[in-house]
Amino acid sequence: MKILRRIWPLFLIALLPLGSWGLWVAGPARRIDIVVVDKTVPFANRIEHRSLFWLLGHLKVHRADGVPYAADRDYLGAFPGPTPGDPPAWTSDLSAERAVRADLVYLVDTYGVYRDDLLSGPLMKAALERSPKIYGGIEPAEAEAAASALRAGKVLIAEFNTLGSPTGEDARGSLEDALGVDRTEWIGRYFVRLDDRSEVPEWMRRDYEREWKQPWAFKGPGFVLMQGDAHCEVLRVPEEVASIGLTLQKEAPVDPSLARARDGTAYPYWFDVVAARGGTRTLASFRWHATPAGEARLRARGLPSRFPAVTLRTAAGLGPAYYFAGDFADNPMDDGAIPFAGYPAVRRWMEAARFSPAEDSFYWRFYAPLMTRLLAQLPHQSR
Numbered sequence: 001m002k003i004l005r006r007i008w009p010l011f012l013i014a015l016l017p018l019g020s021w022g023l024w025v026a027g028p029a030r031r032i033d034i035v036v037v038d039k040t041v042p043f044a045n046r047i048e049h050r051s052l053f054w055l056l057g058h059l060k061v062h063r064a065d066g067v068p069y070a071a072d073r074d075y076l077g078a079f080p081g082p083t084p085g086d087p088p089a090w091t092s093d094l095s096a097e098r099a100v101r102a103d104l105v106y107l108v109d110t111y112g113v114y115r116d117d118l119l120s121g122p123l124m125k126a127a128l129e130r131s132p133k134i135y136g137g138i139e140p141a142e143a144e145a146a147a148s149a150l151r152a153g154k155v156l157i158a159e160f161n162t163l164g165s166p167t168g169e170d171a172r173g174s175l176e177d178a179l180g181v182d183r184t185e186w187i188g189r190y191f192v193r194l195d196d197r198s199e200v201p202e203w204m205r206r207d208y209e210r211e212w213k214q215p216w217a218f219k220g221p222g223f224v225l226m227q228g229d230a231h232c233e234v235l236r237v238p239e240e241v242a243s244i245g246l247t248l249q250k251e252a253p254v255d256p257s258l259a260r261a262r263d264g265t266a267y268p269y270w271f272d273v274v275a276a277r278g279g280t281r282t283l284a285s286f287r288w289h290a291t292p293a294g295e296a297r298l299r300a301r302g303l304p305s306r307f308p309a310v311t312l313r314t315a316a317g318l319g320p321a322y323y324f325a326g327d328f329a330d331n332p333m334d335d336g337a338i339p340f341a342g343y344p345a346v347r348r349w350m351e352a353a354r355f356s357p358a359e360d361s362f363y364w365r366f367y368a369p370l371m372t373r374l375l376a377q378l379p380h381q382s383r
Contacts (some may be wrong), residue, residue, distance in 0.1 A: 014151055015230075016037045016273065018160065023070075023232060024322065028060070029060040029061070029062050029066075029068075030059075030060060030061050030062065030375075031062050031064055031065075031066060031105070031106065032061050032062075032064075032100060032103050032375065032378050032379075033064040033096055033101065033102045033103045033126065033233065034056070034061070034063075034069070034074075034104045034106060034122070034210060035075075035099060035102040035104070035105045035106065036049055036052065036053075036075040036076070036106050036108055037072065037075065037076045037077055037094050037105070037106065037107045037108060037110065037142075037299075038075050038076075038078070038095075038108045038109050038110075039077040039078050039091075039109065039110045039112050039113070039135060039136045039137070040076070040077075040078070040081055040109040040110070040111045040113065040116075040136070041077055041078040041079065041088070041113065042080060042113045042114075042117040042118060042124075042126065043117075043124035044072070044080050044084070044124070045057065045076075045124055045348055046071050046072060047330060047331075047332060048108055048109040048329060048330050049071060049075060049108045049109070049329055050071050050331070050333065050366075051107065051329055051330070051331035051333050051363060052106070052329045052371070053069055053070070053071035053072075053074075053312065054333060055368055055372070056068075056069045056375075057069065057102070057373055059086075059372060059375060061375055064305040066196050069277070071302060073151045075108075076092045076093060076094055076098075076112050077091065077092065078135050078136075079091065079092075079232045084094040084120075084121045084122045084124055085118045085120070085121040085122075086118070087113070087118060087134055088113055088134065091135050091274075092303070093115040093139060093140075093141070094142040094144040094145045095145055096141075096144065096148045098145070098147060098150045098375065099145040099148055099149040099154070100101075100145075100149055100154065101150075102149065102150050102154060103154060103155065103378050103379060104154065104155045104156075104157065104375075105145075105146055105149045105154060105155070105156050105157070105158075106158075107138070107146065107157065107158040107159065108156045108159055108161045108329050109136050109160060109161060109162075109251055109327070109329075109330070110136060110137055110158075110162050110165070110167060110318060111166070112134070112135050112136010112137060112166060113134045113135050113136060113163045114132065114133055114134060114136075114233045115131040115132045115133075116129060116130075116131035117131070117132060121203040125253060128198075128199075128200070128202050128203075129203060130203050132281045133166055137165075137166035137167040137168065137171070138162060138168045138171045138172075138175065140168070140171045140174065142171065143170075143171040143174035143175050143178070144174060146158075146174075146175065146178055147174060147177070147215045149319065150178055150319045150321055151318060151319075151321070152288050153317075153318070153319045153320045155239075155256075155261065155319050155320055155373070155374075155378060156178060156179070156319065156320070156321040156322070156323045157321075157323075157324065158175065158179055158258070158321075158322070158323050158324070159324040159326070159328050160187070160268065160270055160271060160272045160324070160325055160326050160327050161187075161270070161272070161325075161326075162290055163175060163181075163183045163274070163325070163346075164174065164183070164187065164236070164272065171376050178278075178313075178321055179300075179311070179313055179321050179323045179359050180276065180277045180279060180280030180311065180321065180323075181274040181276055181277060181280060181308065181311055181313075181320075181323050181325075182274060182275045182277060182312030183272065183274055184227075184272075184274060184275065185227050185228055186225060186226070186227045186270045186272065186301075186303060187225070187226050187227075187270065187271065187273070187275070188223055188224060188226065188227070188257055188270070188271055188272075189219070189224055189269060189270045189271070190223050190245060190246065190267070190268050190269065191193065191220070191221065191222060191224065192221050192316055193219070193220065193221065194204055194218035194219060194220060194222045194224070194234070194236070195218060195219045195220075196214075198383075199204075200224070203229075204224055204226065204232065204358070207226065207230075208224075208232040209227050209234045210229075210236065211231060211232055212232070213232070218234055218236060220236065220237060220246065221236075221237040221245075222234055222236040222237050222240075222241070223235040223241060223245060223246065223376075225301070225303070228381075231301065233297060233301055233303075235290070235297065235298075236296050237292060238255060238291070239260060239291065239294075240290060240291055240293050240294030241288065241289055241290050241291065241294050241298060241381060242289040242290075242291070244264075244266050245266060245267075245288075246266065246267045246286055246287070247263075247264050247265060247266050247267065247286070247287050247289065247304070248261070248263070248264075248265045248267055248284050248285070248286060248287075248290055248309050248362075248366055249263055249264065249285050249286075249287045250263050250283070250284050251281075251282050251284060251285060254279070254282045255312065256373060256377075257283065257370055257373040257374050257377070258280045258283055258284060258310070258369075258370060259359065259369075259371070259373060260369035260372070260373065261284070261365070261370050262364045262365040262369075264363065264368060265302045265361065265362055265365045265366045266361065267309075267326060267362055268361075268362055268368065269287060269326065269327045269362075270326065270327040271286060271309075271325055271326040271327070272325050272326075272332075273303065273304075273307050273325070274307070274308055274311070274325050275307075275324065276306070276308050276311050277313075279313065279314075279315065280313040281311065281312045281313075281314075282308045282309075282310070282311055283310040283311065283312055284308075284309045284310040285306045285307060285308055285309050286306065286307050286309045286325070286326075287305065287306045288305045288306070288368055290305065304317065307325075308323075308325055309325050309326060310322065310324055310325070310370070311325070322374070328362075328367050329367070331362075331367075333360070333363065337367065364370040
């Protein structure tokens with residue numbers, strides 16, 4: 001009996017994973033028709049949308065025909081060739097017919113595929129220098145298709161770099177109208193090591209040296225802000241920004257879609273600075289944690305200390321349009337399923353211990369809870 005009293009807590013702990021697995025297996029699947037557009041697929045790893053499809057799989061969100069979503073099949077954009085380094089085997093664009101039929105149109109990334117991206121072959125690493133475009137950018141007909149989805153009452157989500165190069169002015173203007181935001185042309189990114197030539201693009205270093213007339217001599221972590229090829233600003237840690245740098249903050253009153261997203265989550269990757277138009281709500285903002293020197297640099301560039309990260313435009317007769325002002329779905333997570341109920345909540349708790357920007361932390365603490373709520377709000381059929 002004494003032995004039983006000692007081991008029964010261990011027995012219960014051992015049953016927890018089994019119970020979690022059972023709950024996940026027994027949970028119902030939902031049918032939601034989602035159109036994902038990702039033109040930035042030079043490699044078979046499909047890193048720009050892979051984490052989104054992982055979440056769809058974990059939440060048991062299936063296609064309208066009941067088939068589970070597959071990251072290598074169920075999207076529009078560039079489809080890589082059979083061998084690493086091959087140009088796209090084929091491409092497919094968003095049509096008005098397909099957009100109107102969907103419950104959700106999600107423009108994940110439209111930057112595209114470029115010639116030198118393919119040179120790394122099996123390494124599957126994007127080039128750090130500009131080269132001729134093979135495929136990319138939103139076409140005017142695709143921007144109109146996205147607007148058609150809204151007119152049909154459907155949901156539209158767009159992310160960075162939908163509004164940026166190489167999308168042309170006509171398509172960009174249509175998307176800005178649909179999303180209710182205006183682009184400032186300022187973009188930025190956090191780098192763990194500003195002296196790392198395997199991460200910091202050569203064109204970024206070159207633009208800085210051209211504007212400032214001095215060599216790029218930065219080391220350690222920091223943020224780089226660019227406005228086209230004209231302006232380049234570097235905010236170093238800890239000289240201009242704190243180690244946490246740039247965080248996401250929910251705006252009051254908190255929208256239901258952000259109920260489980262965590263305030264103060266550090267943002268670790270590409271973002272753009274946009275302005276919300278009248279009638280467009282800012283649901284969450286990016287907030288700089290700058291030193292006095294950093295604040296002075298931001299003011300000199302006309303950049304705000306707080307700017308939209310997640311916006312929502314609603315209007316009579318139209319579906320809701322969300323803009324994520326960052327590369328939210330881009331996350332280098334594994335493809336493998338983790339069939340345990342409550343796994344995202346556990347990861348959200350584990351990642352709370354981080355005090356510096358990290359893609360995993362952002363994904364589990366902010367993006368996954370946000371997308372889980374947005375997907376739950378969509379009309380669906382259970383099976």
